[in-house]
Amino acid sequence: MKLSLVSIITPCLNAQKYLEKMISSVISQTYKNWELIIVDDFSNDDSVKIVKKFLDQYPRIKLLRLSKRSGTASARNEGINFAEGRYLTFLDADDYWGDNFLKYSLKNIKDNSFIYSDLNFVDEAGKFIDKISAISKVNYDGILKGTPISCLTAFIDLKKIGKKLFPLNTYREDIAYWLLLLKDCNEARGFSFCEANYRYRKGSSSSNKFKMAFQTWQDYRNQYNLSFLRSLYFFSYYAFNGFKKFFLFYFVKTFKNLKIINFFRLKK
Template sequence: MKVLVSIIMPMFNSEAYISEAINSVINQTHINWELWLIDDASTDKTLEIVQSFLNVHTNIYLIKNDTNLGAAITRNKGIEAAKGDYIAFLDGDDVWKPEKLEKQLAFMEANYCDVCFSSYNLINEKGELLNKTIKALPTLTYKKLLKSNYVGNLTGIYNAKTLGKITSYNLRKRQDWLLWLTAIKKSGKPAKSIQESLAYYRVREASMSSNKFNLIKYNYWVYRKGLGFSTIKSMYYMFLFLFEHFFIKSKQTVITNKI
């Protein structure tokens, strides 16, 4: 397919992983892409590493934040600069499989869907498989997504030709969930998934949830601030979220020895 895909990659102190993430884009079998790297005021060698890619690839671009602005504003800068027919996301510590874009674009065209995502594998900080796969729901409605975020952001892609550019609400956490809620609502159709795993999500100790209870407040703000629900309605959806997360969504994780 000839369509241009814009890939949005926010970075912050990503020196240990950024080369692998960028190379997973360069190695895509769909070759018509542009990569927007947005650095959120890194203090390590991230920019030095990135420069080596900029020197070689004319379809890789860099935007630098003078101060740390957070994931939402950082991603939005890339989205606003993007020129692609489709917009996809990959964080600076995650990895795509080579046929990720090609398979999703063909699937979206064949199934007339505006929003697509896929299953993905979990890896550790060393890039080793954790023998766990997060299985994507075959079809995802707005109503179902309201209960919990079922889209792995590293697998999500939306059709900017039909939906226009959709940006993130400025929350420090869970802003990607709001983006996919907006995309599905604007589409008026459910999102559809590829059941095959197309990416690797890196589980990092620094982001692992000894902080899970702290993240609950960000889930609440998705409803209260992001969606503008009343306090009572937000609390109601928080109850639904907790039930969905602990009793239903957990079934997405499949133990596997396969890549």
């Protein structure tokens, strides 16, 4: 039986430090019928040079080069238009997968059209920080409330949903894309396997968090055409989930590093 082709889309902008790890994680997949479409968004480092080293040996790797800097959503759209696979997934240039990501994703999507899975946070050196477990399912309203689906765990059956492009001119293109998909498939299903590694990079400031919150409100009102009251309803969930994420990911980790939490555990 012929194995279905999986199209992997990778937008790339000045990612020379991480590209080889990402590409190697795709080459190492136990499921072998894939195509990796790397879309270079007008990098000015050695990203293209690094990708070219793989092209002759691995014809399943394709390189698209944009003539001007266009942004992550536009780069992904170029890859989606070029993709030939039945299944679609995304892997950013600084992230990477475990060897069985495609195998487990294909196993779990058989009765579904859009799935996602658990996620590891790792630091810039690839050291484990934390694990985010996928909830069992999420619908359109759940995404508006701030329930996360990470791009590098999303897995989509194009035969069931059809090719759709990332909306442009919105602050959170990934959120807008999930909403677009969920208009047709009603819900995405989450599965408990962890083969995705998201590289957390330091440098985000609280001012960026406020900017993201403001832009999210703008998207509710202008991009998704929600009324003021519905925007307020969903934004309250978004803010609560954001605070919960901050508390669990930063506050708890900080105290763990100080061995305070471990101290109290020993006292129990």
